[in-house]
Amino acid sequence: MPKPKDSVPGETPREFYGNELRRLREAAGLSQERLGELVFCSGGYIGMLEAATRKPQEDMSRRFGEILDTGGHFERLYPVATASRFAEYFTAAAELQAIAESICEYSPALVPGLLQAPGYARAVFESAQPLRSADDIESRVVQRMARARILTGPTAPLYWAVLDEAAIRRPVGGVAAMHELLAHLAGVVRNRRAVIQVMPFAAGGHAMLEGSICLMTFADAPPVAYIEGPHAGQLIDDPALVAKCSLSYDLVRAAALSPEASLALIEAAAEEYAHGHH
Incomplete structure (x- = not known):
């Protein structure tokens, strides 16, 4: 399993989630479209997650972990990446x-x-x-x-x-x-x-x-x-x-x-x- 990388200064939790998704997807040799097919969404939606413009979903995070063999990495990232500063x-x-x-x-x-x-x-x-x-x-x-x-x-x-x-x-x-x-x-x-x-x-x-x-x-x-x-x-x-x-x-x-x-x-x-x- 590829190891998680360290976050970079100024990177938000959601950006870190997106960057990790991109890194681990590419390490697995999957396109956005192919990963989308495996988790039942569009490749464009995967792109928005990687760009941190869409909020991660709990069930999808679990599927990412299974497909990319991350040992629960995305399940652990999910609550941090979805914490909101708004009501x-x-x-x-x-x-x-x-x-x-x-x-x-x-x-x-x-x-x-x-x-x-x-x-x-x-x-x-x-x-x-x-x-x-x-x-x-x-x-x-x-x-x-x-x-x-x-x-x-x-x-x-x-x-x-x-x-x-x-x-x-x-x-x-x-x-x-x-x-x-x-x-x-x-x-x-x-x-x-x-x-x-x-x-x-x-x-x-x-x-x-x-x-x-x-x-x-x-x-x-x-x-x-x-x-x-x-x-x-x-x-x-x-x-x-x-x-x-x-x-x-x-x-x-x-x-x-x-x-x-x-x-x-x-x-x-x-x-x-x-x-x-x-």
């Missing part, structure tokens, strides 16, 4: 966002995590979890800012957000934090990293009054929807229900301000916060 209910959605081709979100009261600035994110965590230590809160802020990096670079998804006007009017974290947030949103739009629309109060009722939603599409998998409430979330992959969610989102997008008018509103609100007039 359990959000883990699957966060992982899917990282590989999505497009992400469309509607948020009625909160600016989504991928668009947050540090001061705003800190205030959100402090408000929701007031008994957590300052160090823990700061660690969560750093993690959230790191996750937002999926909106940059050549593999960034098409990101489209519709924010209720309440999300930019409610002074979460105070005047300085809101100014930082809104200036950040304007920069994201002007740098063409996202499309942002605002659903104005004047629009009245609309198709998503009952909650928030995140829709994701992928190059090689069906679309999914994710809905979330306090301390709980649900990933939806039923095609009929995802289609209904997509229609609701399209109706909201049609009823919101145009991207140009939304940017003007965001920048005007940022100016109000900058001068303490809000």
Whole structure:
């Protein structure tokens, strides 16, 4: 049996799992396609595991160990590689966002995590979890800012957000934090990293009054929807229900301000916060 190699500095547990899978597969003389056949998945899926863009599965890890004769190596790696820094209910959605081709979100009261600035994110965590230590809160802020990096670079998804006007009017974290947030949103739009629309109060009722939603599409998998409430979330992959969610989102997008008018509103609100007039 080939021996496990030492990890390299900066390598995450999931990257180590993927690198070990590639090393041991190649040592066994198997292509990604052939290994996929043996564990009943596609060669492309094996490639995503090796690239650390998909979460390993327990039963598949056991099969890797049997086929590659690793003496339980992948079974031991599995719990470490799948440990998440996110809340359990959000883990699957966060992982899917990282590989999505497009992400469309509607948020009625909160600016989504991928668009947050540090001061705003800190205030959100402090408000929701007031008994957590300052160090823990700061660690969560750093993690959230790191996750937002999926909106940059050549593999960034098409990101489209519709924010209720309440999300930019409610002074979460105070005047300085809101100014930082809104200036950040304007920069994201002007740098063409996202499309942002605002659903104005004047629009009245609309198709998503009952909650928030995140829709994701992928190059090689069906679309999914994710809905979330306090301390709980649900990933939806039923095609009929995802289609209904997509229609609701399209109706909201049609009823919101145009991207140009939304940017003007965001920048005007940022100016109000900058001068303490809000």
